Amino acid sequence: MEKIQELFINGEWVKPSSEEYLNKYNPSTGELYGKFAAASKEDVDRAVDAAYDAQKKWEKLTSVERSKYLYRLIDLIRQDRESLENLLMDEVGKPRKEAVQEVDGVLDQLQYYAEFARKITGDVVEGTKPERVIFQYKVPYGVVLAITPWNFPAAMIARKIGPALITGNTVVLKPSSDTPFVAGWIVEKVRQAGFPPGTVNLITGKGSVIGDYMTSHKKISVITLTGESRTGVQVMKSASSIMAKLILELGGKAPFIVWKDADLELAAKVLMWAKYWNAGQSCIAAERLYVHEDVYDKFLNLFIEKTKTLKIGEPRTSDMGPLINDQQLKKVSGFVEEAVNQGAKILYGGGKPQLPERYSKGFFYMPTILTDVRQDMRIFREEIFGPVIGAMKVGDDFDEVIELANDSDYGLASYLFTKDVSLAMKAAREIKFGELYINMPGPEATQGYHTGFRMSGQAGENSRYGVEEYVKVKNVYIDYSKDPTAGEVIPPYTD
Ligand SMILES: NC(=O)C1=CN([C@@H]2O[C@H](COP(=O)(O)OP(=O)(O)OC[C@H]3O[C@@H](n4cnc5c(N)ncnc54)[C@H](OP(=O)(O)O)[C@@H]3O)[C@@H](O)[C@H]2O)C=CC1
Numbered sequence: 001m002e003k004i005q006e007l008f009i010n011g012e013w014v015k016p017s018s019e020e021y022l023n024k025y026n027p028s029t030g031e032l033y034g035k036f037a038a039a040s041k042e043d044v045d046r047a048v049d050a051a052y053d054a055q056k057k058w059e060k061l062t063s064v065e066r067s068k069y070l071y072r073l074i075d076l077i078r079q080d081r082e083s084l085e086n087l088l089m090d091e092v093g094k095p096r097k098e099a100v101q102e103v104d105g106v107l108d109q110l111q112y113y114a115e116f117a118r119k120i121t122g123d124v125v126e127g128t129k130p131e132r133v134i135f136q137y138k139v140p141y142g143v144v145l146a147i148t149p150w151n152f153p154a155a156m157i158a159r160k161i162g163p164a165l166i167t168g169n170t171v172v173l174k175p176s177s178d179t180p181f182v183a184g185w186i187v188e189k190v191r192q193a194g195f196p197p198g199t200v201n202l203i204t205g206k207g208s209v210i211g212d213y214m215t216s217h218k219k220i221s222v223i224t225l226t227g228e229s230r231t232g233v234q235v236m237k238s239a240s241s242i243m244a245k246l247i248l249e250l251g252g253k254a255p256f257i258v259w260k261d262a263d264l265e266l267a268a269k270v271l272m273w274a275k276y277w278n279a280g281q282s283c284i285a286a287e288r289l290y291v292h293e294d295v296y297d298k299f300l301n302l303f304i305e306k307t308k309t310l311k312i313g314e315p316r317t318s319d320m321g322p323l324i325n326d327q328q329l330k331k332v333s334g335f336v337e338e339a340v341n342q343g344a345k346i347l348y349g350g351g352k353p354q355l356p357e358r359y360s361k362g363f364f365y366m367p368t369i370l371t372d373v374r375q376d377m378r379i380f381r382e383e384i385f386g387p388v389i390g391a392m393k394v395g396d397d398f399d400e401v402i403e404l405a406n407d408s409d410y411g412l413a414s415y416l417f418t419k420d421v422s423l424a425m426k427a428a429r430e431i432k433f434g435e436l437y438i439n440m441p442g443p444e445a446t447q448g449y450h451t452g453f454r455m456s457g458q459a460g461e462n463s464r465y466g467v468e469e470y471v472k473v474k475n476v477y478i479d480y481s482k483d484p485t486a487g488e489v490i491p492p493y494t495d
């Protein structure tokens with residue numbers, strides 16, 4: 001039976017008022033996978049109104065009462081986790097192990113946020129006189145518009161609804177048009193968990209069509225977006241009309257630095273994760289390889305040999321699946337063609353893999369390694385978001401390598417492999433990236449603050465800092481003296 005994804009507004013699954021649906025294709029086969037609702041502005045209004053009305057009651061619950069809904073949601077997801085794993089393999093093309101890992105991440109994040117019940121505390125500050133006091137409350141903003149990407153569609157939803165809900169906000173969720181069914185699956189679990197109607201609402205539809213309307217909606221107080229940097233720019237422009245609080249998790253261009261004293265086996269193994277995890281479709285993926293001249297050839301050969309062991313194909317029986325859609329496939333192959341035209345050389349890969357007929361129309365691309373890449377090439381400047389990496393040989397000047405790493409519009413994740421502690425601490429001080437992984441793989445931990453410099457976004461997610469992004473500090477001043485105006489400067493001043 002054809003899969004259909006409807007909207008979820010005020011506690012009910014409803015059809016789009018336009019009766020219009022959009023197509024979603026299976027990335028492994030290129031075949032039609034299902035249809036999802038194209039929400040209209042009227043649908044958006046109904047969802048935002050529902051969230052707005054529900055929020056007034058939701059914030060009056062204690063955080064412990066709110067956490068009980070989250071714990072019920074966690075149990076429902078855990079009991080049916082296999083169907084979400086299967087959905088991730090089908091809808092995203094994620095290999096099985098990575099689908100399992102993502103569901104683990106969903107449960108870990110929701111658990112982490114539910115545990116913040118009773119732990120978000122304000123302050124009592126002394127006033128400007130002995131009988132004055134300032135109460136600093138941490139209060140929810142109101143309605144949160146959560147806009148999520150397709151690459152970790154379930155984990156990114158958990159990373160937004162978890163902190164939003166535990167802090168007393170309500171949510172309108174707008175998922176990627178490449179993963180509407182994962183979003184629908186999670187929202188159905190929210191319904192089964194008994195969240196009050198309007199607490200979480202689901203609006204599907206093209207961001208390019210309804211995005212500006214949603215991000216300039218007067219009843220929206222927070223917009224949390226995970227997506228491309230250019231989308232972040234557009235959202236920032238649109239949201240300026242409502243001055244919404246922005247949490248922007250955007251693109252990355254991670255440098256992967258292998259120093260002359262690095263453990264090459266470790267570095268190569270980590271690069272297999274940093275480059276081919278989710279087929280390189282990750283904001284923290286290694287996107288620029290800088291290798292010290294003394295170990296350049298040895299390391300590249302080691303990495304190529306490891307890359308050759310990857311099994312490319314359909315998600316259930318392979319190490320690396322397809323890219324998400326045909327547009328991404330064209331974008332990734334375009335990066336490689338342009339780099340070669342500019343003088344780079346392909347050491348391995350560079351094209352579509354040979355696959356059985358059933359998958360010949362899938363959006364697959366070979367793991368690809370290029371050498372002779374220069375800092376000014378587009379492949380080193382813009383986010384590739386695929387299983388492709390260019391390599392550059394660097395000399396013995398570590399300051400120069402830090403400069404090369406920081407020379408990027410992006411500043412999310414970075415990687416360094418060296419046994420020299422003083423070098424590592426120098427990098428920790430001087431690298432201008434939200435994350436530096438030293439001699440280890442990622443991804444970011446739920447208790448780590450996931451944030452980026454420059455075009456990688458602003459504010460951040462996860463950790464206590466990420467939770468506090470969803471509350472506003474409200475200051476209440478009280479004077480309980482007999483004469484609150486004693487000694488104050490209050491006109492008139494002249495007799
Ligand atoms: N920093 C981080 O933690 C992470 C960052 N990312 C980044 O996300 C990107 C990949 O995800 P992808 O989904 O392709 O990113 P996009 O920016 O294409 O889309 C992200 C979301 O924004 C929506 N959107 C698009 N245009 C607008 C608009 N004008 N107004 C409002 N919403 C809009 C999309 O809807 P629709 O699908 O309908 O277009 C989608 O839901 C990469 O750049 C990656 O680096 C990914 C994961 C983590």
Ligand SMILES: O=C(O)[C@H](O)CO
Pocket residue numbers: 151152281282283284285443444
């Ligand atoms: O890197 C990403 O895309 C997400 O943050 C998952 O770690």
